[in-house]
Amino acid sequence: xxxxxxxxxxxxxxxxxxxxxxxxxxxxxxxxxxxxxxxxxxxxxxxxxxxxxxxxxxxxxxxxxxxxxxxxxxxxxxxxxxxxxxxxxxxxxxxxxxxxxxxxxxxxxxxxxxxxxxxxxxxxxxxxxxxxxxxxxxxxxxxxxxxxxxxxxxxxxxxxxxxxxxxxxxxxxxxxxxxxxxxxxxxxxxxxxxxxxxxxxxxxxxxxxxxxxxxxxxxxxxxxxxxxxxxxxxxxxxxxxxxxxxxxxxxxxxxxxxxxxxxxxxxxxxxxxxxxxxxxxxxxxxxxxxxxxxxxxxxxxxxxxxxxxxxxxxxxxxxxxxxxxxxxxxxxxxxxxxxxxxxxxxxxxxxxxxxxxxxxxxxxxxxxxxxxxxxxxxxxxxxxxxxxxxxxxxxxxxxxxxxxxxxxxxxxxxxxxxxxxxxxxxxxxxxxxxxxxxxxxxxxxxxxxxxxxxxxx
Amino acid sequence: xxxxxxxxxxxxxxxxxxxxxxxxxxxxxxxxxxxxxxxxxxxxxxxxxxxxxxxxxxxxxxxxxxxxxxxxxxxxxxxxxxxxxxxxxxxxxxxxxxxxxxxxxxxxxxxxxxxxxxxxxxxxxxxxxxxxxxxxxxxxxxxxxxxxxxxxxxxxxxxxxxxxxxxxxxxxxxxxxxxxxxxxxxxxxxxxxxxxxxxxxxxxxxxxxxxxxxxxxxxxxxxxxxxxxxxxxxxxxxxxxxxxxxxxxxxxxxxxxxxxxxxxxxxxxxxxxxxxxxxxxxxxxxxxxxxxxxxxxxxxxxxxxxxxxxxxxxxxxxxxxxxxxxxxxxxxxxxxxxxxxxxxxxxxxxxxxxxxxxxxxxxxxxxxxxxxxxxxxxxxxxxxxxxxxxxxxxxxxxxxxxxxxxxxxxxxxxxxxxxxxxxxxxxxxxxxxxxxxxxxxxxxxxxxxxxxxxxxx
Numbered sequence: 001x002x003x004x005x006x007x008x009x010x011x012x013x014x015x016x017x018x019x020x021x022x023x024x025x026x027x028x029x030x031x032x033x034x035x036x037x038x039x040x041x042x043x044x045x046x047x048x049x050x051x052x053x054x055x056x057x058x059x060x061x062x063x064x065x066x067x068x069x070x071x072x073x074x075x076x077x078x079x080x081x082x083x084x085x086x087x088x089x090x091x092x093x094x095x096x097x098x099x100x101x102x103x104x105x106x107x108x109x110x111x112x113x114x115x116x117x118x119x120x121x122x123x124x125x126x127x128x129x130x131x132x133x134x135x136x137x138x139x140x141x142x143x144x145x146x147x148x149x150x151x152x153x154x155x156x157x158x159x160x161x162x163x164x165x166x167x168x169x170x171x172x173x174x175x176x177x178x179x180x181x182x183x184x185x186x187x188x189x190x191x192x193x194x195x196x197x198x199x200x201x202x203x204x205x206x207x208x209x210x211x212x213x214x215x216x217x218x219x220x221x222x223x224x225x226x227x228x229x230x231x232x233x234x235x236x237x238x239x240x241x242x243x244x245x246x247x248x249x250x251x252x253x254x255x256x257x258x259x260x261x262x263x264x265x266x267x268x269x270x271x272x273x274x275x276x277x278x279x280x281x282x283x284x285x286x287x288x289x290x291x292x293x294x295x296x297x298x299x300x301x302x303x304x305x306x307x308x309x310x311x312x313x314x315x316x317x318x319x320x321x322x323x324x325x326x327x328x329x330x331x332x333x334x335x336x337x338x339x340x341x342x343x344x345x346x347x348x349x350x351x352x353x354x355x356x357x358x359x360x361x362x363x364x365x366x367x368x369x370x371x372x373x374x375x376x377x378x379x380x381x382x383x384x385x386x387x388x389x390x391x392x393x394x395x396x397x398x399x400x401x402x403x404x405x406x407x408x409x410x411x412x413x414x415x416x417x418x419x420x421x422x423x424x425x426x427x428x429x430x431x432x433x434x435x436x437x438x439x440x441x442x443x444x445x446x447x448x449x450x451x452x453x454x455x456x457x
Numbered sequence: 458x459x460x461x462x463x464x465x466x467x468x469x470x471x472x473x474x475x476x477x478x479x480x481x482x483x484x485x486x487x488x489x490x491x492x493x494x495x496x497x498x499x500x501x502x503x504x505x506x507x508x509x510x511x512x513x514x515x516x517x518x519x520x521x522x523x524x525x526x527x528x529x530x531x532x533x534x535x536x537x538x539x540x541x542x543x544x545x546x547x548x549x550x551x552x553x554x555x556x557x558x559x560x561x562x563x564x565x566x567x568x569x570x571x572x573x574x575x576x577x578x579x580x581x582x583x584x585x586x587x588x589x590x591x592x593x594x595x596x597x598x599x600x601x602x603x604x605x606x607x608x609x610x611x612x613x614x615x616x617x618x619x620x621x622x623x624x625x626x627x628x629x630x631x632x633x634x635x636x637x638x639x640x641x642x643x644x645x646x647x648x649x650x651x652x653x654x655x656x657x658x659x660x661x662x663x664x665x666x667x668x669x670x671x672x673x674x675x676x677x678x679x680x681x682x683x684x685x686x687x688x689x690x691x692x693x694x695x696x697x698x699x700x701x702x703x704x705x706x707x708x709x710x711x712x713x714x715x716x717x718x719x720x721x722x723x724x725x726x727x728x729x730x731x732x733x734x735x736x737x738x739x740x741x742x743x744x745x746x747x748x749x750x751x752x753x754x755x756x757x758x759x760x761x762x763x764x765x766x767x768x769x770x771x772x773x774x775x776x777x778x779x780x781x782x783x784x785x786x787x788x789x790x791x792x793x794x795x796x797x798x799x800x801x802x803x804x805x806x807x808x809x810x811x812x813x814x815x816x817x818x819x820x821x822x823x824x825x826x827x828x829x830x831x832x833x834x835x836x837x838x839x840x841x842x843x844x845x846x847x848x849x850x851x852x853x854x855x856x857x858x859x860x861x862x863x864x865x866x867x868x869x870x871x872x873x874x875x876x877x878x879x880x881x882x883x884x885x886x887x888x889x890x891x892x893x894x895x896x897x898x899x900x901x902x903x904x905x906x907x908x909x910x911x912x913x914x
Contacts, residue, residue: 025659025677027676027677027678061676148641151641152641152642155638155641155642156642160638161638161641162619162637162638162680180619180637180641181612181617181618181619184605184608184609184612184618184637185609185612185613202482217701218698218701218702218705219484219518220482220484221484221698223619223680223697240680240697240701241675241678243701244674244675244697244700244701244704245675247701247704247705247708248675248704248796250708251704251707251708251711252792252796254708254712255711255712255788255791255792256788256789256792267793267796267798268789268790268792268793268798268799268807269793269798269799269803269806269810273810273813273814276814277814277817277818280782280785280814280818281817281818281821283781283785284778284781284782284785284818284821284822284860285821285822285825287777287778287781288774288778288781288822288825288826289825291773291774291777291778292774292829294773294774294777295770295771295773295774295829298769298770298771298772298773299770299839302766302767302770305766305769306766309759309762309763309766309769310759312755312762312766312769312772313752313755313756313759314752314755315755315769315772315773316748316751316752316755316772316773316776316894316898317745317748317749317751317752319773319776319777320744320748320751320776320890320891320894321741321744321745321748323780323890324740324741324744324745324890325737325741328737328740328741331712331713332713332725333725334712335709335712335713335725336724336725336726339705339709339724341724341725341726342725342726346726349726350725353726353730356730357730357733357734357737360734360738361734361737361738361741364738364741364742365741365742365745368742368745368746369745372749372752382756403741433777433780433781434777437773437777441773
């Protein structure tokens, strides 16, 4: 849904606007087009010089490309779809409704229709779904001079010419990856197959997750990674610019999931109101239903509560401390798992570290809590009754128990979620909060029962 | 601090290990070296073929490079420090203690010592602190053929040859950036200054924040961005691989801050126990102290609590719902601000969207809460007394109020933090939770007072 408030509704002089677009960097031109409403954007893009229109549609940052391309005159739409990069073309077709997909794909050359169909078959968040089929490949037997001549002839149509893939002409298998830097710095008569000292080229499988692709590009400082099918043939490449977009998207998802909601999959102001409510309400209700256990726990202790209402004063404080310590531990471990600093099998090492960490942090908060009650009582700010020392001890003991429990559970939950096949970032933090809230109440009342039995309880 | 548990303590056959390292990709060799304890790593790196040792030190993933380089024999250390890229060299020197810095820098050629000193002067998280001085530049008057010959001659020493900077020979100002692709595809007799159709080259200033640099590289799909000083002269470049590392680091910080703690600035298992406690205890105590306001709020309502203990049963449920809705809104807005989807001046648009969103979400939870109490009462799971309908209405009303309040406050706090100059990600979520907890109690008891006056209260 396009939010009217963010887009200009004023009539636009399409020709003048298009003239200004022509002199901008494509990424800036995209921002200008994104700020227009759809019909103005279509008029402007119809009037924009063809080369710049192609560059604009080639940018991943262009909003509603499927709407704009479908509304352009047929010949212009065909020229753009034919000229943009294969991965971007796939992206746009993926967003098109079924009937538009058929109509627009029939405007393309037959070979392109086939390759488009193949690319569309891969799920969007996989290597196959992100790859482009426009890469440079050649046999390893060519000379450097031959290779450079070939790149000069065909390079203009390729997504990148900096990564070059050597393919066995007999088996069509990928044997090596070299860089344009290798070629430029090499003796022109050298064989391209002799330029790299690595035997096995780095590669991904078409169904590899985009996070895996991003990890590989980031670890090995690659400009592109080849996608290789089961028979060892290269079917496409994923380039570093797409990976950066993927890393930024993953971080957004991680933060949104951490905030306890489904990923929005789009800019905040672009999402329709009820679509947003739906994404938020699901988790909010799930957490609400599990938090209802706190009401059940409280009901269980209603007798104690009636005898010692003073105990209720500290419930929010104790619960939130458990939640905060759990949330810290969870965020640390989610991130360590995402970065590969910690593996699944390391869980016990983490537990051995979080247990003493929780005890120390709990002891710090427990001491502050004890002092708070003592100061309020002695200074006369509030009267906690004759057994105030026992109450302070109960609060301090509960804080130690709950912060320790929060740290251990908060650090172990991401492992548990990962172990059973979930993304550890999926709402770990709110889950921890719920778990710690319920258990925290039980810890608090159990400690109260031990310390206050015979006096208040 | 090196954690003993993660590193092999067994004696290592340095020569054999070094032999195996030689055939690995540098990034994999780094992982193998990271798994060794420091003294074993030093023996292995002394025995590793020089070219591979250089590649290993050139990787940002190498742990404790400052420790290892300082412990290597002087001639090997000098050879490595001289051969690695300038940005990596600066990184390593930044981590060295003062006296080692002096000793090792004196091993370098005089011109390198000067350039190192200049690079070290920039703060690490700025364009100047990330840049390398090894870039390719030439006058715009050169022919493409001349340019390619020059790159062949000097390219081996440069961090990247894919981005080429055209510098006015008279003023030394940066006039244009072209790519190796432009050069390769151009007519050999063409003037390099005529290859690009953009007039103004994209550039950053030395003190620009690394997030800004990352944003530019990601927006314009660049392989490198030039760093230009006040007089327009290019003093270095930041390459895409360093930017990916920066984006990943920023995401880690964002998640950790979101979890309510200072950024760890290092892998979880590498951080010393007490260093970690310190980073966690600070925020935990700050939040604990502000959560003490909940105890004060509860004390204020102690009279009501004594009259209607049944009200306490729902305190954790209501508080946590406010916290969850606030946390959702905060995570959405933090991310939208970080991605530039939303600007500071858009705050009122967000407020106008979050107010109805909060009301709808609150109404959903309120309905569920009302039904829960009614079902428990009617089914005989728990007896909330004769006024159970009024209690259920109080809980439902409080949920609507608190979820709305949480959504609005949660979405506005990042704007407020940004407005007063803080990073909106800094502990926004826990702050929201605290704010919503305290206000939530007041909303709950106020609604209870209105609905239950004359019956329970």
